[in-house]
Amino acid sequence: MHVNLSHMLRRDPWFLTGMILTLFFLMVTFLGPFLAPFSPWNMDFVPLSPPSSTHLLGVNDGGQDIFSELLYAVRNTFFFGMISASTALFLGVLIGALAGWFGGVADLILMRLADVLLATPAIMILILVAALFRPSPHILALILAGLMWPTIGKTIRSQTLSLKQSLHVRAARQMGGGSAYVISRHLIPEMFPLYLIGFAAKARMAMFMEAALAFLGLLDPSRKSLGMMISYALQYYYMDIWWHWLFPPILCLSLLIMMVTFLAISLEKVVDPRLRVNLPGRLS
């Protein structure tokens, strides 16, 4: 099965929307500090001012420029999601491939561990850890990754098991290829589409999780975050602030999550032939 991925994806509206959003958020993330008119920690402005030409989205209750705050918050959430998702992906692929390839006791132990983690509610652990130890957001992202890898790991493992029986892997084994060779040259590249799907799903989960923790006030208050912005804005719900203070972070969070969701949906369609029927693409 060789799917002409790029060709199929270029015609998929889900993928196109997702890619446009990705580009937009990548730009915001990397150019954010330069685009921001003020420092988000600068409290020199008149609190609760409505939007104006200097303050595009107004000023919050602490006298900080909301637009600058939003740029930094998007950046933080995005990073959190990426770090967490890529770590989870790395762990999942490594553990899944090793468990599937070697089987036996290693497989048994790793998969029971995965079962335990799957049964554990990640949000509860994170809330507890964040509340008790107040770790830095990066550590939290890694902890979250440690809780999220099992779904990826299980998928990779089952795929490895089926690939192990495939002719080209058996041929490579017959030619004298060792485990390291087969895993790195045959298994890891072969499962590439699965990584995208896994990554997208985990990034979505991680970003939502970060927003939730910040909303609950469990993260460093000086660290700008979409969840925290929403939380503060909600305290002034009776004022006419929803459209310039409450709505932008909610929109950004939604778009971020939409971005990865759209990508995941389109990639899943490409990879899973059963969903591919209506896709205007081409199999070759």
Added chain:
Amino acid sequence: MSLMIQDFSVVYRDGDHSIQAVEEATLAVKEGECLALVGESGSGKTSLGKACLGLLPQNAETTGRILLNDRYMDFSNDMALNAIRWQKIAMVFQNGAETLNPSYRIIDQVAEPVMKLAGRSRKEALHRASRALLEMGLPENCYRHYPHQLSGGQVQRSLLAMATILDPDILILDEPTSALDALNKGFVSDIIEDYKQRGKGVLLITHDLAFAVAHGDEMAVLYLGQVMETLPAREMFSNPLHPYTLALGRSYPTMGTARELGGIRGDAFYRLVHQHGRGDAAQYHHSHIQIPESAHMDGHAPPVGCLFQGRCTQTIEACRTGIVTLETVAHHRVRCLRRGIVSILSLQGISKRYDEKTALHPTDLVLKAGDLLSLVGETGSGKTTLAMIAAGVLAQDRGSRILEDRDMDEWLKKDVRSMARKVGVVYQNPAASISHRFTVLDAVAEPLAIHGLGLGKDERKEMVKSVLVDVHLSTDDTFLGRYPHELNMGALQRVCIARALILTPSLLIADEPTSALDPSVQAKVLKLLLDLQTERGLTMLFVSHDIALARKISDRMGIMLSGYLVELGRASRIISNPVHPYTKMLLEGAGGNRQQGWKVPPDGEPSKGCPFFPRCPKGKNICQEEFPSIHKSEHGWVACHFVDV
């Protein structure tokens, strides 16, 4: 009445070069026997024949001796020689029409030896000549014809009449059948048989191998003047020991051959001996191998290395430098440093179970170098299991495997890689056996990557290109950069074959390599495999369910049924004379016939007895009770209770 040739050499001098035509041949034409000399043209057969009559040209130098009836022949004494020629030894020359004098009538020429050598009167001579011609079946009105008025067959008959007219003790026949069609060969056969019966000797020089096998008792295989092998003639096709004998047999079409003709790679060379004055070191040139200057030789010294090395498919380093002499191996004499064709793979008592089902019952199988064995049988008969155990991919439950004289299991444990280098595998589905993320270059170079060979990128690419040329694929960069899904199945299977061959394995295992291909592509791939076998001397284990396909390429065939190898033998024998009822069924099935009484294979395996019993038309009670014992025959066996039925 015997002719012994002892250490006989012939060198043709021609200015500075000399051609070594025969080298130290020791052969014997025994009483009542026929010695067949075979070999490619230029191998020295005719020189040897002419030498027995002292008929070599002036520029020929000979050493060694020839004994007629235990007496040395003196080639310097013309008188003595004339007493022997025609009366003791007579020869029928090649190219009949050219050896007859065009200006004499046939009967006069036939009568000539009687007059000149036996000293009889013209009348008696003519009388005997006409009788001899009559015996040869020539119509009477031909006797007074001139040679050009006769047909090729008639010329050959008159020559035979001339040679036999004085009833010599030894008859030398040089290509007696080359001008004759199959029906006219009969009278030559009659003469040979008659001479043998009367206790006389026949030296038959021919390239007609089937004729040589039919009439020869001993056979000597000559190559570039050297006797490569002497063997009982009937074993020419069934049990050759020298690679040259095998290749020669494989090139010759007999009615029994089923597979395509193989040919021998490369071309035979003349053996030139350059001499720069007396005492200088002479150099042998053959098969583009040059002899180091330190080797002092004159025209009669043994050359360095084996003469067949350039064309042989099992050449090792020693063959290039060692001194090769005729050695007795079994009941043959073989001139080969490796004592004849080596055994590549030997499986003994291999068996395999998958959970509840026995996939393979204890099976023995031996593959010799250059052998092409097909495993044929219905699905689930254990063909692939056996092939994969042979490839070292699967491990057997019991039994031992030996690959190139090493225990394979131990080898696998110690060093998987060097073992893997010896075996190439081609799989049924070419598309699945290459990762779809590999380009052609990646795929073919994969074994190099695994074995860490040809580390330089360019070097690796060159190796890939050279093997792609071997499998008749393009070598340009566009092709090297293509992905499997961009190629058709035929090209893809060639890529797989190239990948299997790039490490120059000695054993190639092909598991249904053409079943995913359409017939025209299949034909090309099979032809390619055969060519590769000729060129590289690959030993091949070919798995197929298609007996019609297997017969076109196999030397030997193994018929598999429910994990048993029920019949094994030469492919031609199995096709023309199948013994096991199951083989017959497969053959009939391949022919599109379905005989009455054949039953559908039952589910499950019978606990005892012959696995074919439920479907066998010959089945008796005994078949249900016990597994048939194995009846061994020449190079094979049959497992059936009713072999003679």
